[in-house]
Amino acid sequence: MINLTAKIPWRLNTRLRIALILLLIISFLSYQFIFISNIFDYQIHWFDPSSKISYCLGSQVYLRNVSRLPKIQYDFNNTPETINEKLIRETRRESIKKGFQHAWNGYTKYAWGKDELEPVTNNSNNRFNGWGATIVDSLDTMWIMDLKDEFNRSRDFVETVDFSKSDNVISVFETTIRYLGGLLSAYEFSNDHVFLDKALELGNALLPSFNSVSGFPYDSWDLSWNNDKTFRRPWTTANLAQIGTLQLEFMKLSQLTGDSEFFFKINNITQVLDSIPKPIPGLYPLYLDHETGEFIAHDISFGGSGDSFYEYLIKQYIFVGGAIDQFRRMYIESIDSMHKHLIKEGRIESRPDLLFIGELSYGSFVGKLQHLTCFVPGMLAIGSKVLNRPQDLEVAIKLADSCYWAYEMTYTGIGPEDLWYMSSNDTFNEPEKKTMNNRKDKNLPDGVIKLGHSYKLRPETIESLFILYRVTGDRAYQDKGWKIWQAIEKWCKTSSAYSGLINVNSEKVTQNNNMESFFLAETLKYLYLLFSPPDLISLDTYVFNTEAHPFLRMARTF
Numbered sequence: 001m002i003n004l005t006a007k008i009p010w011r012l013n014t015r016l017r018i019a020l021i022l023l024l025i026i027s028f029l030s031y032q033f034i035f036i037s038n039i040f041d042y043q044i045h046w047f048d049p050s051s052k053i054s055y056c057l058g059s060q061v062y063l064r065n066v067s068r069l070p071k072i073q074y075d076f077n078n079t080p081e082t083i084n085e086k087l088i089r090e091t092r093r094e095s096i097k098k099g100f101q102h103a104w105n106g107y108t109k110y111a112w113g114k115d116e117l118e119p120v121t122n123n124s125n126n127r128f129n130g131w132g133a134t135i136v137d138s139l140d141t142m143w144i145m146d147l148k149d150e151f152n153r154s155r156d157f158v159e160t161v162d163f164s165k166s167d168n169v170i171s172v173f174e175t176t177i178r179y180l181g182g183l184l185s186a187y188e189f190s191n192d193h194v195f196l197d198k199a200l201e202l203g204n205a206l207l208p209s210f211n212s213v214s215g216f217p218y219d220s221w222d223l224s225w226n227n228d229k230t231f232r233r234p235w236t237t238a239n240l241a242q243i244g245t246l247q248l249e250f251m252k253l254s255q256l257t258g259d260s261e262f263f264f265k266i267n268n269i270t271q272v273l274d275s276i277p278k279p280i281p282g283l284y285p286l287y288l289d290h291e292t293g294e295f296i297a298h299d300i301s302f303g304g305s306g307d308s309f310y311e312y313l314i315k316q317y318i319f320v321g322g323a324i325d326q327f328r329r330m331y332i333e334s335i336d337s338m339h340k341h342l343i344k345e346g347r348i349e350s351r352p353d354l355l356f357i358g359e360l361s362y363g364s365f366v367g368k369l370q371h372l373t374c375f376v377p378g379m380l381a382i383g384s385k386v387l388n389r390p391q392d393l394e395v396a397i398k399l400a401d402s403c404y405w406a407y408e409m410t411y412t413g414i415g416p417e418d419l420w421y422m423s424s425n426d427t428f429n430e431p432e433k434k435t436m437n438n439r440k441d442k443n444l445p446d447g448v449i450k451l452g453h454s455y456k457l458r459p460e461t462i463e464s465l466f467i468l469y470r471v472t473g474d475r476a477y478q479d480k481g482w483k484i485w486q487a488i489e490k491w492c493k494t495s496s497a498y499s500g501l502i503n504v505n506s507e508k509v510t511q512n513n514n515m516e517s518f519f520l521a522e523t524l525k526y527l528y529l530l531f532s533p534p535d536l537i538s539l540d541t542y543v544f545n546t547e548a549h550p551f552l553r554m555a556r557t558f
């Protein structure tokens with residue numbers, strides 16, 4: 001295994017010298033700090049911009065209050081594993097790595113340099129800018145799995161890509177979480193400047209998309225619209241996740257390049273979101289107006305179009321070591337309202353214990369669980385440790401049970417894209433229940449109304465199992481992850497890679513001929529880490545972007 005923490009072999013005398021020089025610099029500068037009242041207000045760049053624990057978000061922002069937050073991970077020394085447990089764990093881990101290699105070999109054989117392999121027909125497509133999305137999204141997974149040759153070949157490919165040009169209209173959000181996140185993470189692991197140069201090229205290319213009246217970036221963007229003045233497209237709509245899931249990547253880019261501009265852009269979005277009035281405190285409607293910066297619809301959800309905005313509130317707080325209290329306040333406001341308005345017991349006859357998260361449509365509760373929403377248990381678990389909110393962990397454990405049950409319940413053992421359920425607020429009578437039951441799914445448990453049938457190789461349930469394992473130390477989460485992996489092997493594997501499914505609850509299982517890059521970036525990485533020693537990519541050292549790219553936190557605890 002690669003040693004991820006001890007890469008700098010400093011000699012003692014070097015260390016002493018550096019300490020002395022630092023002391024001199026600090027004493028020279030410290031009198032200036034005393035007069036700084038605002039955390040976003042600093043101009044002297046006194047850290048090496050490539051220093052990984054730099055408390056600067058570029059040369060103009062120095063964070064004064066970075067601290068070590070409470071530990072997230074369970075102390076695994078309390079329950080050392082037996083030889084037998086280790087054997088099982090390592091066998092499982094090897095199986096995930098083999099799965100990655102299988103998918104990777106198919107991709108390199110039939111789709112090298114394209115965005116995605118179509119794993120049933122062995123064709124390829126360029127749905128994500130045509131820059132080799134699968135390669136860039138997989139870089140850090142290869143690093144973590146110690147696949148050096150594959151990583152090296154990919155690195156040479158990345159060097160040839162021009163990230164400032166695309167034949168397609170791009171999505172600023174997808175481009176940021178997959179490409180920018182992948183490049184930044186690859187840089188932090190490898191220290192290879194190609195990745196940082198390319199990240200900067202991409203970051204600069206994205207900046208003009210932020211020049212709207214509100215400061216919200218236009219998500220559909222043509223990179224040739226390279227103007228630097230305010231650009232008005234009043235007919236377009238912003239969505240919460242698209243404008244609220246750029247923050248970690250742009251902060252990391254400012255930290256590593258020394259250019260604060262990226263942070264200023266995304267900080268402006270956060271300030272607008274924080275200040276506009278909300279129908280319920282802490283719950284943000286999904287769509288916003290680019291001109292006024294105000295909400296324009298009423299739907300509230302922790303699923304698609306909302307999800308990672310909430311995830312990034314707590315993750316930004318963790319990234320800056322608690323130095324910006326606003327993130328904590330916004331997160332707690334959201335989670336308190338989530339408990340109150342969105343969490344309800346289900347009325348599943350065989351499992352009355354299950355707790356679900358739902359959505360609000362025009363103020364009324366809708367009992368709908370999206371696969372995308374199943375990141376919530378992981379988010380709550382992390383937040384419960386960092387902010388000392390034990391009740392969040394209890395709810396996280398129950399919600400994860402429901403997300404896992406959604407897998408167990410289907411014919412394939414793979415969870416559906418959507419699941420409509422009866423909740424404790426519903427008052428349907430028996431005949432109503434019968435007509436609601438979708439005729440296609442004869443075998444649905446009582447209390448399940450209908451399904452969205454597809455599986456897109458999504459990671460969220462596995463992500464939450466991984467985080468809950470690291471937080472609680474409970475090995476049952478590994479067994480659950482293993483069950484899911486076996487179902488993926490059985491139903492999704494093709495002769496060249498892995499494919500999503502059209503219907504997870506039918507005896508006629510049909511593959512959809514698609515392999516999203518997030519299968520390699522997220523699904524396989526979280527599975528691999530679930531079966532790895534818990535200090536590999538510790539949650540006390542790293543924070544994951546929403547595409548599972550690990551970023552070093554500002555104040556690490558090791």
Ligand SMILES: *[C@@H]1O[C@H](CO)[C@@H](O)[C@H](O)[C@H]1NC(C)=O
Pocket residue numbers: 037038039064065323325
């Ligand atoms: C930094 O932390 C100290 C002590 O906790 C607190 O008094 C101060 O207000 C904080 N400063 C900022 C800018 O958050």
Ligand SMILES: *[C@@H]1O[C@H](CO)[C@@H](O)[C@H](O)[C@H]1NC(C)=O
Pocket residue numbers: 120121122495496
């Ligand atoms: C796709 O590639 C695999 C592995 O090379 C091969 O076994 C399979 O026959 C191919 N499928 C098609 C439809 O060409």
Ligand SMILES: *[C@@H]1O[C@H](CO)[C@@H](O)[C@H](O)[C@H]1NC(C)=O
Pocket residue numbers: 148149152
């Ligand atoms: C990968 O590339 C680096 C630098 O080009 C080289 O030092 C290293 O040996 C290569 N590793 C492998 C496994 O090819």
Ligand SMILES: *[C@@H]1O[C@H](CO)[C@@H](O)[C@H](O)[C@H]1NC(C)=O
Pocket residue numbers: 215261264265268
């Ligand atoms: C951020 O917002 C402020 C105030 O609205 C504006 O003056 C500033 O130009 C914006 N900064 C960037 C980098 O867009």
Ligand SMILES: *[C@@H]1O[C@H](CO)[C@@H](O)[C@H](O)[C@H]1NC(C)=O
Pocket residue numbers: 363364365424425
């Ligand atoms: C759900 O039911 C409870 C009490 O049974 C009620 O207080 C609450 O307002 C209901 N919520 C919704 C969204 O209907």
